[in-house]
Amino acid sequence: MIAYERELNPEQYRVVTEKGGPLLVLAGAGSGKTRTLTYRVARLLEDGVPPERILLATFTNKAARSMLCRVESLVGRGAGNILGGTFHSIAHRLLRSYASRLDYSHRFSIVDTEDARQIIRQAMDDLHIDASLSKFPKNTILAEIISLAVNTESTLEDVLESRYPFFLHLSPEIHSIARRYAQKKKELQVMDFDDLLANGRRLLREHPDVLQTLSQRFQYVLVDEYQDTNVLQAEMVDLIASGHRNLMVVGDDSQSIYSFRGADFKNILRFPERYPDCKIFKLETNYRSTPEILHLANLSIHQNENQFPKALKAVRGRGTRPILVSAQNVLRQADFVAQRIAELARAGVAFGDMAVLYRAHYHSMEVQMEMVRRDIPFDIRSGIRFFEQAHVKDVTSYMRVLVRPDDELAWRRLMMMYPKIGKITFEKIWARLSRQENPLEALLSESFLKTAPKPAQAGLEKCRKTLLLLLSLEAADRTPGKIIDLLLNQGGYRTHLQDTYSDATGREEDLMQLGNFSTRFETMDEFLNELALLTNMSKEEDIEERQADRVILSTIHQAKGLEWSYVFIIGCADGMIPLQRALREPGGEEEERRLFYVAVTRAKDQLYLSYPVLDYSRSAGTLTLSSSRFVDEISPLSPQDEQRPFEQWALFDDV
């Protein structure tokens, strides 16, 4: 038995022991939100609720894994039957079982952002819309527009009007592209990320028997990071919880930072309206940060209008005041950060206890270079997602055609790696190939080769050889690891890597890692299907990574939920945070302030805010920047002010 009363504070204890019904938990930063949630699940299990009747929706796969892990160690037995994961992965699992209900093959596959953009580009080609001629939005932007319309459940016009007014006059064309895109996805039997949610909800909405089964099954539904849900996700949750109405949502409206992908923190603000009988709990005791850091955080977030009133209460003793550093330029800023990190390290602080946070990846360029120069070990929570890198997509496209010979996107990628096969030649080859019962077998036949355009034949022959090589593997041996090995050593892919990239060795190592990673999956099919939903090779799980003592460089978004003793927020200039571009969005300033709040509340002991006074950009030349409005609006009136939230330092070269 767990000694709940001793291990939890009274706020948390009340939440954990509350019986059932709709519950809204407003959990401030560092208030033990995850702890509360895991103890609650443990408590349910101890009360005899079967694990398979609990649904736990989280924001990232990592959060789900670590939470279930903690639950298991609490109750001392497997909690593996709990359905836990991101909304996308939960929807994915439902759709695998019920795909036929929505007129999809149960073998549908998932396309990632890049694939989706490709399909949209094809849709534009089909409609003879040339993006380069007029000032027509590029496929990337179109993908965003279409996605946002789905996720906010609004019309394309609404999205255009609020976020892209300068494209409003093109709405008929954009509509036809969207329609064509949907049609193509259907033909290819693929779903994009948004389809997973939209179809997941459709399944529950339109198939009462499915809803009946699922809503009866899930006796308890728990949702983490509720402030970041969008309309589709919120409704899915409502539907699934409709059977037993034991719905607990946990979140912090002040940390809602994902509106760019449709998240609507009105879901959390209006939860009490949707569930008038709900009970509201607040967790406001902060165990993480010093009172000085919390003072700054509270001052900042109080500038926002739309929120539940709240204030974090510190339990820790006094620390040092945060410091605002104005540096002459980005190089000086980088120099300061690296210098300070080196000093702290010499004073005995572990590298792993320090982090540098920023609004956008490119803000960190100079810091990265300076860290390399000084030999400071660091890890970038990189912007480029592992599974989206070119070499990973290259090798997985071979796997894809083996599993699904009609996978056009995979074929396209695969063939275009060979010489003399570009966009047009591929179209020609595919026009013939796709008519065949099994494109893979057709390609392997000698006779097919002759029908291909002359210049491409040599490349195609190589392609054929490589595929034959892969097919020569025994079915049981046809694993991702083995395929990668063959491609590198006999398929000529190693040469291709070396010819194409300067960092070929690093990429080769990535591929070995990918091979290792794939062994977690039972079948190659499963591996490929899950791939699109993964962002990173869960570094937390690798023991090596956990022990690695490195400074973390991360965007604020990716830092959510994490904490460090020493935190440097760089680029605290107006235009960087708040980011100029984000201010144009409706509600942009408040969202950016929440982002700032998230960044500030990551720090446990010491917080440094820094900004460059001069910045250089190719388009605008040299610019003078001023400190962020988020800093200015809480600035002390005088340096003697006892309540001042930060000290000020200035770093300029001697003149």
Add this chain to the structure above:
DNA sequence: ATACGATTTTTTTTT
């Protein structure tokens, strides 16, 4: 006509 290499631009955040 097509591929491919050189050149230019362009960066928010993520499932």
Add this chain to the structure above:
DNA sequence: AAAATCGTAT
């Protein structure tokens, strides 16, 4: 650093 675009070679 990667993608989009442009110009040239085949």
